Amino acid sequence: SNPSLLILAGDGIGPEVMAEVKRIIDWFGANRGLTFDVSENLVGGCAYDAHGTPLTDATMAKAQEVDAVLLGAVGGPKYDSLDFGVKPERGLLRLRKEMDLYANLRPAQCFDALADFSSLKKDVVAGLDIMIVRELTSGVYFGEPRGIVKEGNERVGINTQRYTESEIARVARSAFELARRRNNKVCSMEKANVMESGVLWREVVTEVHQAEYQDVQLSHMYADAGAMQLTRAPKQFDVIVTDNLFGDLLSDLAAMLTGSLGMLPSASLGAPMANGRPKALYEPVHGSAPDIAGQGKANPIACILSFAMALRYSFDKGDEAARLERAVEDVLADGLRTADLMGPEGGSPVSTTGMGDAILAKLDAG
Ligand code: NAI
Numbered sequence: 168s169n170p171s172l173l174i175l176a177g178d179g180i181g182p183e184v185m186a187e188v189k190r191i192i193d194w195f196g197a198n199r200g201l202t203f204d205v206s207e208n209l210v211g212g213c214a215y216d217a218h219g220t221p222l223t224d225a226t227m228a229k230a231q232e233v234d235a236v237l238l239g240a241v242g243g244p245k246y247d248s249l250d251f252g253v254k255p256e257r258g259l260l261r262l263r264k265e266m267d268l269y270a271n272l273r274p275a276q277c278f279d280a281l282a283d284f285s286s287l288k289k290d291v292v293a294g295l296d297i298m299i300v301r302e303l304t305s306g307v308y309f310g311e312p313r314g315i316v317k318e319g320n321e322r323v324g325i326n327t328q329r330y331t332e333s334e335i336a337r338v339a340r341s342a343f344e345l346a347r348r349r350n351n352k353v354c355s356m357e358k359a360n361v362m363e364s365g366v367l368w369r370e371v372v373t374e375v376h377q378a379e380y381q382d383v384q385l386s387h388m389y390a391d392a393g394a395m396q397l398t399r400a401p402k403q404f405d406v407i408v409t410d411n412l413f414g415d416l417l418s419d420l421a422a423m424l425t426g427s428l429g430m431l432p433s434a435s436l437g438a439p440m441a442n443g444r445p446k447a448l449y450e451p452v453h454g455s456a457p458d459i460a461g462q463g464k465a466n467p468i469a470c471i472l473s474f475a476m477a478l479r480y481s482f483d484k485g486d487e488a489a490r491l492e493r494a495v496e497d498v499l500a501d502g503l504r505t506a507d508l509m510g511p512e513g514g515s516p517v518s519t520t521g522m523g524d525a526i527l528a529k530l531d532a533g
C-alpha cells in the first residue's frame with residue numbers, strides 16, 4: 168500500500184505554503200511513481216472555528232496512524248483571547264505530546280546563493296550543513312516541582328531540570344542514527360560542570376555510544392562554549408545533540424546563521440512504529456505570519472524543505488529529498504527571491520505561487 172501522509176495546513180500562511188507542497192507531492196506521484204495516501208484535516212484556530220477545539224480526537228487518532236504528519240502553522244490575532252486550553256498552539260502541543268515526539272531535528276543549512284544574507288561573514292557560513300537534535304518532551308520545561316510559591320515575604324519562581332536515563336538514551340540514539348546517515352559525527356552539549364542533569368546526560372550519551380555506536384565519532388562540549396563555537400566556526404559541527412532548554416536556544420541561534428525564517432524546516436521524531444519508521448511530524452519553524460497572510464507573499468521553501476525531510480526520514484527516499492533540495496538551491500542560484508529574502512536594497516520579489524512554479528520547473532528539468 169502507499170505511504171500515508173496527514174496534512175494539517177493550519178492558519179495564516181499555513182494553507183498558502185502548504186498549497187505549494189501539495190503541488191510538489193502531486194509532481195512526485197505523476198513523475199516519480201511516488202504516490203502518497205494523503206488525508207487533510209484542520210488544526211489550530213481553524214479547527215477551533217469548526218469544532219470548538221484546536222485538534223479533534225479524530226484528527227489526533229489519524230495522526231497516530233499515518234506514516235508522517237505535515238503541518239503548516241497555527242495561530243493568529245483572532246485567537247489570542249481564547250482560553251488557554253483551546254488556544255491554537257494547544258493543538259500542536261497535543262500532537263507532540265500524544266505522539267511522544269522527543270527528538271526535534273533542526274537543520275541549519277546555508278544555501279550558497281543566500282550566504283550574503285547571513286549575519287556572519289560569508290566564508291564562515293558558506294556550505295554550512297549541520298543538524299541540531301533537541302530533546303523536546305522533558306527537561307526544565309516539564310520538570311516538577313514547578314510554580315510560583317511564597318517563601319516568607321517574597322515569591323519564588325521554581326522550575327526543575329530533570330532527565331531520566333531512558334529519556335537521555337532515546338534522544339542520543341536518534342542523534343547517533345542520524346549521524347550514520349550523515350557524516351558520522353555527534354557533539355553532545357550540556358553543562359556537566361554545574362548541573363547534575365548535565366553529568367548524567369554526559370554519562371548516558373557516552374554509555375549509549377560505547378554500547379551501540381562506536382563507529383560514530385562522539386565529542387562533548389559545554390553548551391555555553393558550544394554557543395561560542397557555533398558563531399565562531401559552525402562548520403566544525405555535524406550533528407549536535409542537546410537538552411530541551413539548551414536546544415531551544417542553540418537551534419534558534421544556529422538558524423539565524425543562515426538567514427530567513429522562511430527557509431527553515433524541522434522534524435520531530437518519536438519512537439519507531441511497527442514498520443520500523445519513527446513517528447514523525449514535519450513543519451516549518453516559522454509561525455502563521457498574520458502580517459503577510461492572504462497576500463501571496465509567504466516563502467513556501469521552509470514547508471517544502473520540511474516535506475524533503477519527510478521524504479528522507481519517514482519514507483527512505485533520500486535521493487528524492489536531495490532532488491527536491493537541489494531544485495530549491497537552483498531557483499535561489501537563479502536569483503529568485505520571495506520578499507523575505509530581499510535585502511534592504513530591495514528588488515522584485517516573486518509570489519508564493521511563483522516560487523512554487525519555479526521549483527516545479529526545476530524538478531521537471533531533472
Ligand atoms: P512568525 O514566524 O509567524 O512571523 C515572524 C516574522 O517572520 C513575520 O514578520 C513574518 O511575516 C515573517 N515570516 C514568517 N514565516 C515567513 C515565511 N514563510 N515567508 C515570509 N515571511 C515569513 O512568528 P510570530 O509573528 O511571532 O507569530 C505569529 C503567529 O504564529 C502567532 O499566533 C504565534 O503564536 C504563531 N506561531 C506558530 C508557530 C507554529 O505553528 N509552529 C510557531 C511560531 C509562532
Ligand code: MG
Binds near residue numbers: 416
Ligand atoms: Mg525557540
